[in-house]
Amino acid sequence: MIAVAFLTTYGFLIVSMTLAALLALSLYIPFLAGQLSLASPGFYALGGYIAAVLATRVLPSAAGSSPVSALLLEMALAAVASGLLAVAVGVPALRLRGIYFALATIAFVEILRVVSLNLDITGGAVGIFGIPQPFASQLGYLWIVAPLLVGTMVVMWRLERTRAGRALVALREDELAADAMGINPTYYKTLAFTLGAMLAGVVGAISAHFLNTWNARQGTFDASVSLLAFVLIGGSRTFLGPVVGGLILTALPEVLRAAADIGGLPAWIARFLKEGRLIIFGTLIAVGSVFFPRGLITPELLGGPRHFRDPRRGSERPASTDGGPSARAASVDRPRRDAASGVAHLAVRRVSCRFGGLTAVNDVSFEVERGEIFGIIGPNGAGKTTLFNVITGLARPAGGQVVYRGDDLTGRPPHTVAARGIARTFQNIRLFGGLSVMDNMLIAQHLRTKAGVVSGALGLSVARAEEQGIRRRAWELLERVGLADRAGEAARGLPYGDQRRLEIARALALGPATLLMDEPAAGMNADEKRELSGLVRAIVAEFDLTVMLIEHHVPLVMGLCDRIAVLNFGQLIDLGEPEAVRQNPAVVEAYLGE
């Protein structure tokens, strides 16, 4: 009886809390991909208007439809309309970065508001009244919103653990590295923005009925700020954060008001609780963000750093460090098209690259043969890394061509270059630092898997099988570089040399035919450098790789490379076998010394 009374009294609040949690999630989804979008209230307003117009003008004339199924239809239409608008807005707006993108989304919300104020169909400033109620009481809406919240949470839980969700997180951590792992930033940013918009649109459609009226005061900039507070105070590193933030922060003002009504309180406290509750609310938010800078709900709170278990351990396969038969098997499924064609594996033709007035690479040409270990040396600032950037699509050449196995790669984006089979490591190490070693390895297998949002979110068996496959491969590669026992640690916390090894393992996880390594031995001691040489030789044979290598440690380069190119002031000053290069007086003078 008490429960029924409670639910009846607080029906409005409970449904409002649930709607707030859903809206917070709609902002969280693009946030997951590192995009601060404040556009949710705009799509929320749009969804509301769609439902209000349909319910008051269109559907009443359609006889025989039950109110609930009409609501479901409106929700679906709101989702579709919001999704389409999101793609149209997102594709251009997502070219902006950081705060500029956030500003654009605020402008978007404002434009929608002004439009709705001035259209006849939206009722102008007055809005739309008398939107029909599908349920007898306000609590009845829980039949719609509770399953929607639970369903969204399940989808988010799965998403964060599968391919599409990992691609989003990778973009948040380091867009450039994600791009080089084969993740198309435009596609995934638009996807996240669109999913968030669809959810906001659906919540708007429900809210229009729930509030019985809809007007231009719904979905304004104020709402954007509240939603952002839900996400930041709840916690922005797991989907539970925005849910908890939305629930609590919506309930709090009501709780304060209810507290004021408790008998026996001194009159001034009761009055303060009642009249000053927005002050208390604001203070709590300010204090909360000081003491919980990462939000109330953090991944650590949910069981600390995730522990990883090697799925093969304790099974029939004994632990070994030689890579094992399955690592080899995993590498043979990539196409080998250039075997007999006679075209160069990788041809750099008259490439130049300029930054402002500085010519970093000046008319450089060479060809790399398949299976070769090709070194690039030269003084600091000679253009070595820039050359790698041109090959992998991170820098656009001012002239010249990069032809890979007969395909012109010049000017292709990094994720396309990665998809063609070229992986790289970075001179200044670009791991996804906040993520675990294992997550880094899983993200890198993006191109080897296919599961999209739908199959991942629904937990289809195809997606699950894929997931097991890439995990096994991740373990094998980590074992190969000696990092298997650190799989659960944050990549950022690894010592420098281990971070370099992880970058190599991560690049190998792409399943490349060509691997570009930028100073792989930097920060390694003599022993580790020797090990690295062995590792490079072994993976070249084992994975049928072609390797390009920038390195300053001369004994390592000389001992490892089949041929070496020497750059100085952006120009190729020598190319040949190590011994010949070592004796070239120009190379000695520019680089080697003595």
Added chain:
Amino acid sequence: MSARPLLELHGLDVRYGGIQALRGIDVTVHAGEVVTLLGANGAGKSTTLRSVSRLVDLHAGRIVYDGRDVTRLRADAIVRLGISHVPEGRRMLSKLSVLDNLLLGAYTRSDHRQIREDADRQLRRFPRLAERRSQMAGTLSGGEQQMLAIARGLMSRPQLLLLDEPSLGLAPLVVREIFSIIRELRAAGVTILLVEQNANLALQHADRGYVLESGRIAVTGPALELLQNTDVRRAYLG
């Protein structure tokens, strides 16, 4: 070399989350000495330097500089004491020019005329930087940034210089230049605590060395002795 210890580390204990990076490290550096820290990746060398410049929190232990307990000082106060840290990974102020980076290295000084002279001296020392003095530091190549990090570290005219892998990513000729700077500084009486992967080179330029292993000091002694110690050779010098 005087007998007065300039820097004393007593029982330093540092933890990152659940991981123990240092387990009771004791290091003494005398004024005018070059002391090198050796050891594998993850042994705690960088963490030791970061403890001295107060960039990490200590779990336990004491740091004494020039007879004064500085354990509770903050990083900026440490710089004012005359300790300069050239960190691993360069840490450029990437949107500022090369020259501004240098001048900010002298933030604690007020002798403007000499700051300019020192900046010119650094630019003469690294001609690559002189060519790029008005370029944004972020547009430098990796090796050029490393040169700038070292030059910036010298701009405060430190008494104690903490060098974390100064040769990282540098061409052989520039590595030689870096070690000739170390010799020059040593002759000028600057005390240096050096972390370097090239252990041979480091020991050739150092007075003493400490070998770290999993956050503990495994071996310590005069540099020459360590160079000849077969265990150390096998493990770290190759």
